[in-house]
Amino acid sequence: MKQKRRLLIRSTILLIIVTALGYTFYQNFFSDQTGMVKVGEEAPDFILTDLNGQTIQLSNYLGKGVFLNFWGTYCPPCEKEMPYMENQYERFKELGVEIIAVDVGEPELVVRRFVERHKLSFPIPMDSERRVIDLYGIRPLPTTFLIDENGIVTQRITGGMTEEDIIDYLSSIVPKDSDHKLK
Template sequence: MLDKKKKRLIMRSVILLILFGAIVYALYANYAKDNKGTVEVGEKAPDFVLEDLNGTTHKLSDYEGKGVFLNFWGTYCKPCEEEMPYMDNQYATFKDQGVQILAVNVGESDFVVEKFVNKYDLKFPVLNDKDKDVQREYDVFNLPVTFLIDSNGIVTDILSGSLTEEMIKAHMESIQPQ
């Protein structure tokens, strides 16, 4: 009889220990997830790999030595739609001066994105973050958001909201390699 009580006590203790361990792990994992994905000015921009609509792979670190105008957008976002032609105009000017535009669409289908790109005849690389991994890594929720990244891969500014063509030009000049 005493043997059965001892076995039950040991079994209950093991179960409680496992439950306690699971709770501690869940809290730690949630804390670690919440702290990941905050990109701040002065920090190295997190590297990523995404494909454009032609299937070409773009890795952010491949653009070191150039300034990068990293724009997160969606086809449903009116301010995004307004600034795209301005970005395209400035891309034509700055692409040969060491500044690259990477426009990251957040989670839409290739069909929808391609239709948008064709409508505005955009020339800069449009990347599709279908799983929204890069969006989460950069902690982007409201659109549009633009990260200005210098030639060393450091975030120099984070811009929320729509940009005018003059603002885009000034920001691209600010990340242009010397």
């Protein structure tokens, strides 16, 4: 009798633990995250400082398309796509599209060396306190948001991109009233 009762109690406890772990796993990896910015929503405004000490405020880019990329130097897909972004930066900047690549929580020296090694010229704001990454619900890196000239998120891309992907994404957020045409 005691053995049956002990087995029942242990089985119940094990079931509760497995259920809690399963729920936690599901919430972290499969469910819709709270704080996750969704397509069709207004992109939350933020203010960060870039490597040059300049203030970057997202709302200052209204009227332009914004390619908002969240990345880290330790992320192989991030490193692979950075030169592709640089290759397209000047061309699309002339068309009214800005690339903003937010580094997530790394030391400035590490990021500065990465930027110098890859000769990146687009703005690289530092999210040292990880507030913006939390605001946007970023998981995993890299994650990129396409934001139209009205400040509305048109697409959320997770994972690395090819240069062709980046061209297509940048082309999709060229402001409609842009004076320039894609060549």
